[in-house]
Structure formats: structure tokens, C-alpha cells
Amino acid sequence: MKSNKAKPKQIKAWLGSLANPPQIVLIQEHHLGELDMRNPARGVEFLQGEALWNEGIPVGRSQRTRAGTAILVNKSIAPYIVEHGILEAGRAQFISLQPPGEGTLTIINVYAPTLSTDRTQLWRKVEQVNLTGDHYILGGDLNYQEP
Template identity: 30%
Template sequence: MLNTYPKPDVIIIQEHRLSHIDYTEWVPQLEFMKGPIFWNAAVYSAREDSLADGTAILTSHKLAEGITAHGVIVRSRVQYIILERSRAIKTGILNIYSPNYTRFRSNLW
């Protein structure tokens, strides 16, 4: 039978605007996939007097054992995970949240 409601194994979130403290309050809502959550907190923007940016990668429990590495490349903007499905198959997932302004986007790239 065809599954008409497939469940994702990876969800990528961008511009969540949550600090590490905010994240701890939201964890119960983000754990619905029952797998590891990789967090890249938002940063304070003095220009807007608020938190800005932030990325996250949510994974299902099925992928947990295969995640061999993860990290933040650019604070609040870029993060990654590496999945090893077998010795021959490794998959890297990047979560990139690029700035809206050309000058800032150029600096990121």
C-alpha cells in the first residue's frame, strides 16, 4: 500500500530567531521527530533590538545512529550534519540561511 502521508527524516529551519534560552522552552515542541536536534542559535541584532537569524536541523530517530558529525560553520547562519548510511555512502546536509542584502550575502559566500 502506498503511504500517502510520508513522514520526513530531516527538517531544516531557518530564521527561527530563538536564543539558547528560548530553545530550551521550545524543545518539547521540536522533539516530535524523536531524533537529535542540531541547533544554531539566533544572535542579538542591535540595529533591530531583537534576535535575528538562527538555523536548526531536526532529524528523525531513524537517522540518529548514522549521524557521524555535525557543527556550526557560521554562527546563526550555516550548520551541517554528516550521515553515514554505509561505509560507501556518506551524505552531508548543509543548512544555509543567507542574508537578504547583496553585500552581506557576498561576504557569506
């Protein structure tokens, strides 16, 4: 079994190794739980920006977690965050950005279940959320294969 404790360091090392790093990174299935999220030093600093975590879901009586999403925003984009939140624990979150003089861009990060009934329930929850924005981007692991 791989240790979840190494994942933030691996993500940070990978982002630091990029010659042209992205402005925003969407992460799915990080498997980090509540205890991992409590210690800010364990989080991933992304070019001194924001790391917005949606912790993983505990599995049974064990200390293991599954799922989990995160949105990492670098320091040049972070000042434009006007809203962020969790749409479903461990499965979906959003961030809304509004640069000066521009409309609002809302990014939804999803780690969808593999079972179609569970996936349908997730999409219904996402549809019911009243997000305001001029433009939307939906990204993540949708776990859907079109026939």
C-alpha cells in the same frame, strides 16, 4: 510582535500532523536565542530524533533575535550522524551522515543575508570550511534572485 516562545510548539504540532513525515527537516529564520536553546523541553522533538540548533543572532540591546537555523533528524536517521556543526552563527550549519556501507552525505543548511555583500561573505566562509563527504546537499533560504 509574534512570540518566539510559540514557534517550537507550532513546528512540533505541524510535524506531528503530517501523514508521511520527512526524515530530515531544515529550518531557517527561527529567531530563537540562547535562552530558548538552554531548556531542552523547549526544543522540538522530531520523532524522537535529534534537533541540532544554530541559535539566532541578538539584535542591539533588546532581547530579540534574528536569523537562526536548525536541522531536525528523525530517530531512524539519527544513528547515522557522524558529524555536525555551525559554519556561521545564526546563518549556516551542517550535518554529515554515513549509513553502514555507504559514503558520507553532508547537508548544509543556510539562511543567507538579503544584502549581496553580506551574502558574498557568508559564501566565502562556507567555501573555506573543510568538510569531508562523498555527496553534498545545500538547502535553505538562499535569498538570491537570479536576474
